Amino acid sequence: MSLLTTIENTRANLPLFKQARLVELWCAEPVFFASRELSDAYYTEGVLGNYALAYALGWVRSPYRLSGTATWRPTYLEDLGGLSDCYVLPAWPKQGKVTFRWERFNALSDSYWYAMTNNRVATSREDLPVQREGKKPNSFRPSNFPQSGRLRTIARGNLFQTLVFGNRELPDYIRVGKFMSKVRVEVISELKQVALSEGMYQSSAYLNTADLPAELQMLSFDLISIPPAPLVKNLRFQGAAWQFGEIIVPVGICFCGGGIK
Amino acid sequence: MSIETLTQFLAPTYENFPKGRTIGMVVLRKTQSELILRTEGSGEPMCSEFVQAGFQHKNSLQRLVMTKRKQVAPERRFGREQLRGFELLYPNKDGAVCSLNTNAPCEMCIDCFLYGFAAGGGGAQKSRVWTEDAFSLLPTSETVAERTINAIFETGTMRDENGKASTALNTSEYIKPGVHFLDVVTLKDMTADEMRYVLGNILMTPRYGAVSSRIGRMENQILGIFGGITELPSSLELVQSLYDALIEANTPLEHPFDTDLLVEMTKGAIATWTNRRGISRQLTEEQLTDVIADVDRHWDGERETFLKRLDRSYETFRKPPAKASSSRKGKKNAEPVTPEG
Numbered sequence: 001m002s003l004l005t006t007i008e009n010t011r012a013n014l015p016l017f018k019q020a021r022l023v024e025l026w027c028a029e030p031v032f033f034a035s036r037e038l039s040d041a042y043y044t045e046g047v048l049g050n051y052a053l054a055y056a057l058g059w060v061r062s063p064y065r066l067s068g069t070a071t072w073r074p075t076y077l078e079d080l081g082g083l084s085d086c087y088v089l090p091a092w093p094k095q096g097k098v099t100f101r102w103e104r105f106n107a108l109s110d111s112y113w114y115a116m117t118n119n120r121v122a123t124s125r126e127d128l129p130v131q132r133e134g135k136k137p138n139s140f141r142p143s144n145f146p147q148s149g150r151l152r153t154i155a156r157g158n159l160f161q162t163l164v165f166g167n168r169e170l171p172d173y174i175r176v177g178k179f180m181s182k183v184r185v186e187v188i189s190e191l192k193q194v195a196l197s198e199g200m201y202q203s204s205a206y207l208n209t210a211d212l213p214a215e216l217q218m219l220s221f222d223l224i225s226i227p228p229a230p231l232v233k234n235l236r237f238q239g240a241a242w243q244f245g246e247i248i249v250p251v252g253i254c255f256c257g258g259g260i261k
Numbered sequence: 262m263s264i265e266t267l268t269q270f271l272a273p274t275y276e277n278f279p280k281g282r283t284i285g286m287v288v289l290r291k292t293q294s295e296l297i298l299r300t301e302g303s304g305e306p307m308c309s310e311f312v313q314a315g316f317q318h319k320n321s322l323q324r325l326v327m328t329k330r331k332q333v334a335p336e337r338r339f340g341r342e343q344l345r346g347f348e349l350l351y352p353n354k355d356g357a358v359c360s361l362n363t364n365a366p367c368e369m370c371i372d373c374f375l376y377g378f379a380a381g382g383g384g385a386q387k388s389r390v391w392t393e394d395a396f397s398l399l400p401t402s403e404t405v406a407e408r409t410i411n412a413i414f415e416t417g418t419m420r421d422e423n424g425k426a427s428t429a430l431n432t433s434e435y436i437k438p439g440v441h442f443l444d445v446v447t448l449k450d451m452t453a454d455e456m457r458y459v460l461g462n463i464l465m466t467p468r469y470g471a472v473s474s475r476i477g478r479m480e481n482q483i484l485g486i487f488g489g490i491t492e493l494p495s496s497l498e499l500v501q502s503l504y505d506a507l508i509e510a511n512t513p514l515e516h517p518f519d520t521d522l523l524v525e526m527t528k529g530a531i532a533t534w535t536n537r538r539g540i541s542r543q544l545t546e547e548q549l550t551d552v553i554a555d556v557d558r559h560w561d562g563e564r565e566t567f568l569k570r571l572d573r574s575y576e577t578f579r580k581p582p583a584k585a586s587s588s589r590k591g592k593k594n595a596e597p598v599t600p601e602g
């Protein structure tokens with residue numbers, strides 16, 4: 001009888017993680033994500049999102065060639081929703097603070113020849129004779145791509161930490177961000193799950209709002225607004241919890257809240 | 262056919278899905294003339310960065326940085342010159358020939374398939390050549406020099422006929438000839454011919470950085486090739502381990518640094534890498550020489566056959582670039598153009 005109730009109360013595809021590893025991520029290169037855009041400046045937030053980490057760890061194989069809608073419509077739900085034997089939290093800065101670095105980008109620096117035209121860097125030298133004839137060459141057409149601006153990147157040498165749930169083997173290095181920056185992965189400790197009964201808890205981890213169980217009572221938190229889903233930190237919540245080392249997370253945390261229902 | 266030693270880590274044909282076949286290469290880049298690598302606008306004249314000197318020696322050291330962008334752009338350009346020569350660049354959606362740094366690549370040429378692209382109208386290919394920032398072993402105090410440029414008048418003096426002083430007086434920094442950069446390049450799910458193509462680009466690109474006829478010459482040498490399912494340590498970690506070895510051996514950090522000694526030290530440092538998880542094989546000296554000879558052979562006598570064969574290998578994967586979809590048209594792209602090209 002009691003067994004039956006337990007089964008009924010547990011969602012079918014709810015992952016049960018018995019262990020997790022505390023992992024340190026060292027940025028061998030500056031890391032850039034377009035978290036926010038203000039005019040010509042692109043800001044990376046001081047966090048490594050867990051969806052990006054899941055792809056970087058090789059848990060999902062996304063194709064080399066993207067075509068049609070796939071180039072701008074992400075497929076997180078299809079890709080990650082089905083993963084039930086592994087999970088990773090968004091990575092938080094180990095020292096609590098992140099150092100950033102500003103870089104200027106332009107699409108014209110490396111070309112033999114260029115000209116600024118209609119919000120567009122023309123780089124095709126072959127277009128010069130066409131222009132001399134008074135015609136408008138192809139590369140002079142307006143562009144709706146930003147051609148120059150500033151990037152705030154996470155500086156080289158920053159250290160992040162995260163929890164990796166499940167037993168999957170981890171690579172020593174991963175690539176993250178828009179410029180495929182190299183990041184070293186180091187397992188710091190192996191942690192056993194301690195089940196905590198229903199109660200009020202505070203989590204010191206960064207959590208992805210899309211991955212929290214729908215029924216979770218969130219009492220207070222700080223919001224980090226980044227795509228594709230906002231993250232929370234310093235979350236106080238009411239519910240059952242798991243403890244791994246010093247980190248407490250709500251029971252039932254999983255990619256996209258368990259995927260397609 | 263010595264590249265076949267790596268068959269296990271190479272793809273039989275281009276495939277759209279990653280399969281974890283990883284080739285790692287350690288590249289030594291040595292300047293042959295003055296070189297100018299400027300940062301893009303961060304205020305510093307030459308690309309350099311304070312980093313931890315070694316693993317054991319944690320003091321900070323200012324090293325020159327050759328960013329991934331400064332490497333890959335001239336290397337792609339070299340390959341594309343060859344493709345253009347054999348008419349292997351395709352027209353883009355506007356009918357213009359494929360070119361870098363535009364949002365209308367052809368999506369069909371060897372360069373597009375290997376180094377990737379992001380088209381404005383939708384459609385993208387991820388690069389399978391993963392570069393990383395390369396570092397100088399020696400600090401900038403040893404590797405950078407300054408030059409004063411003055412424009413003298415026809416009179417041969419700094420004053421014109423009216424006695425006005427020349428204002429064209431300037432000092433500029435440059436990287437000395439004979440400076441070594443260490444670099445790690447990763448090739449993902451690459452076919453043998455694709456690997457030959459990328460290696461050819463690295464070995465034959467003559468100039469980097471700010472371009473002129475006198476400066477930017479650089480010679481690249483491959484010091485190690487590894488096959489496995491994961492990446493090699495980073496170039497920063499490589500120079501850090503060499504720094505520790507240098508201090509250990511009491512070798513002075515002076516320019517010019519003996520290339521033979523550096524090669525020997527680097528080979529010593531990377532010899533242990535196969536012990537790491539996921540890096541399963543390093544080519545022996547002999548196999549490495551064979552692979553380089555194989556690449557040279559393909560780029561020398563057999564270049565046209567080789568490039569056309571590689572070009573044909575994409576035949577079944579080629580799709581002409583799509584026009585921008587109406588739903589997407591006019592919408593501002595939230596992502597900046599990747600300054601990779």
Ligand SMILES: [Zn+2]
Pocket residue numbers: 350351359360366367368369370371372373
């Ligand atoms: Zn192309």
